Amino acid sequence: MRVYAYIISVLVVVILLSYISGDIALNAYESWVKYRNPYAKALESVKYEDVGAFEPLADNLVFVLLDGVTVDVLLDLRKSVSEVDKLLSMGALYINGLSITPSYSVPARASILTGAPPEIHSVSSNEYTGSLSVDSIVKVAWERGYITLCSGDESFERLFKDYVKECVKVEEGAGHGAISLASGLALLRRYLGTSRVFLWVGVGDVDTMGHSVGGPAGAEYNATVINIVRLTLEFVETLKREGLFNNTLLVILNDHGFKRGGHHGGPEPEVRRIFTLFIGPRIKSGLYETLFTQYDITPTISMLMGWRIPIVSIGKPLTEGFNIDSKRITTYVEASRTQGYNLVKAIAEMAGVEVKGVKDPLEAYNLLVECKLTEGMYMRIGLALVIAILTLFITFLLLRTAKHSIKRADIIVVALSVIAFEASYWLAYLAMQGPWSLSDIHSFNDVILKIRTLTALGGLALGLTIGVVELTPYRAGLRRAVARTLTALLLVVAIGFLYSLPTIVIYGLTIRFPFPDWNSAVLYFTSLMRVAFTGFTALPTSLAISIALAIIGVSLFREHKKS
Numbered sequence: 001m002r003v004y005a006y007i008i009s010v011l012v013v014v015i016l017l018s019y020i021s022g023d024i025a026l027n028a029y030e031s032w033v034k035y036r037n038p039y040a041k042a043l044e045s046v047k048y049e050d051v052g053a054f055e056p057l058a059d060n061l062v063f064v065l066l067d068g069v070t071v072d073v074l075l076d077l078r079k080s081v082s083e084v085d086k087l088l089s090m091g092a093l094y095i096n097g098l099s100i101t102p103s104y105s106v107p108a109r110a111s112i113l114t115g116a117p118p119e120i121h122s123v124s125s126n127e128y129t130g131s132l133s134v135d136s137i138v139k140v141a142w143e144r145g146y147i148t149l150c151s152g153d154e155s156f157e158r159l160f161k162d163y164v165k166e167c168v169k170v171e172e173g174a175g176h177g178a179i180s181l182a183s184g185l186a187l188l189r190r191y192l193g194t195s196r197v198f199l200w201v202g203v204g205d206v207d208t209m210g211h212s213v214g215g216p217a218g219a220e221y222n223a224t225v226i227n228i229v230r231l232t233l234e235f236v237e238t239l240k241r242e243g244l245f246n247n248t249l250l251v252i253l254n255d256h257g258f259k260r261g262g263h264h265g266g267p268e269p270e271v272r273r274i275f276t277l278f279i280g281p282r283i284k285s286g287l288y289e290t291l292f293t294q295y296d297i298t299p300t301i302s303m304l305m306g307w308r309i310p311i312v313s314i315g316k317p318l319t320e321g322f323n324i325d326s327k328r329i330t331t332y333v334e335a336s337r338t339q340g341y342n343l344v345k346a347i348a349e350m351a352g353v354e355v356k357g358v359k360d361p362l363e364a365y366n367l368l369v370e371c372k373l374t375e376g377m378y379m380r381i382g383l384a385l386v387i388a389i390l391t392l393f394i395t396f397l398l399l400r401t402a403k404h405s406i407k408r409a410d411i412i413v414v415a416l417s418v419i420a421f422e423a424s425y426w427l428a429y430l431a432m433q434g435p436w437s438l439s440d441i442h443s444f445n446d447v448i449l450k451i452r453t454l455t456a457l458g459g460l461a462l463g464l465t466i467g468v469v470e471l472t473p474y475r476a477g478l479r480r481a482v483a484r485t486l487t488a489l490l491l492v493v494a495i496g497f498l499y500s501l502p503t504i505v506i507y508g509l510t511i512r513f514p515f516p517d518w519n520s521a522v523l524y525f526t527s528l529m530r531v532a533f534t535g536f537t538a539l540p541t542s543l544a545i546s547i548a549l550a551i552i553g554v555s556l557f558r559e560h561k562k563s
Helices: 002-033 040-045 071-078 082-088 105-114 137-143 154-159 176-191 205-213 219-241 294-305 326-351 361-374 377-402 408-431 444-470 478-506 518-562
Strands: 060-066 092-098 147-151 164-168 197-203 248-253 273-279 286-293
Touching: 002 478, 002 518, 040 326, 060 176, 060 219, 071 082, 071 219, 071 273, 082 219, 092 294, 105 137, 105 154, 105 294, 137 147, 137 197, 137 294, 147 176, 154 164, 154 197, 164 176, 176 197, 176 205, 176 219, 197 219, 205 219, 219 248, 248 294, 273 294, 286 294, 294 326, 326 361, 377 478, 408 444, 408 478, 444 478, 444 518, 478 518
Parallel strands: 060 197, 060 248, 092 286, 147 164, 147 197
Antiparallel strands: 092 273, 248 273
């Protein structure tokens, strides 16, 4: 009876812990995709700096976003493809930019057009729904009487639907860039005679190809980049031929790159590296190696167009590539610094953090992030220690109670079974290219399918290890086989929780302000999902295998005894 009570108890514990683990993981995921800035109220107290009246460098503003172009690939192609070199030589080319993290398309667009981090503008993932609720360069253009248009980028229309007059939707797939650029040109022709225009053109071919072939891995990706550059060059030359070039500021940029053999979203240098090319009146053509971030694009546009800086911007304007007077530069540099610092200070005060002694907005923001990351850590460390001590104490009592019924063979078999699970799981993880960072994740369903398959393989290895033992002359019988299997699975569950423990202790259970280290977050999520599928996939797999082999072992033993 004691064995049956033990089996039922462990079975219940494994299933319960698996359910809890899956629930925690899904809550963490939900808190990320549905994240909203908890300090949004603080933004209401921030006022934009008066920059006076400056004439715009151009009447119209056109963005062309080359989604997913890896900068290293682009610069390498420049050496051998004349069209790439020609386009990049047409204006002020900044090549050492840094995207936000997570380096996804929709959060990047929000940061490019607001000058704010995802924690502030609340666009944390590509699953963001609804319109952007914070100030932006798009809103500023609307206030100045510009007509806002877009083509080929549904996410831009969604984020700024309150300001967009017309958007041409283009199906994803081959030819997306050609249609988007042609549609954007048609919109310009239609509206330029009656109004000043803010146009956003999204070109998605490279991103689509990058996801299809696993990043910048070869000829297909490079050929797509070349084709898109040629189409963009033709777009610019058409503006020239039709007399639209001299009164238009053109901004060509990417939002992220790709990891070789993977996707994007993570912190890898090749994924986060961005470029920005400014073409138009009073632009000094050349290569500029100044370090910048996506936050700096908005205040730079504000300076070039003579507009106010959006309230949520913490960036600073780029200054080297433009023929503009020093007064304008000084005004915008100081205004961006003052306004950005006031924004961070307002958030810090609401969050109960001091950022005194730091005047640079980005430094002040990083200080705020550092302080908030450590908040509550010591309490979580103390709680983890209490749980660990209680777990060890309970384990000690259970072992002491059951020490007479536990054999040395049981310990060896259970240990070998756990090793078999871990070895098969991680070898399959490497073979199936399980995610190590956000750049290895193509979709949520893809991760779930991989973890489910990996735990099934682990459960198969665990069940075979115990089942094979039951086929030997040293078999222990059906009940002991089940007990060994469940004990091994309980240890596997404990190990899975250990993998997620560092993130829980250092950061917490759900996504909050500020965001976590995303590599740790991936390990945290996949570890919890592993525990979840240990109970719902590995458990039935391993039990079925071990029981089947134990029954065969019992039958063989009885036949041998009869003979």
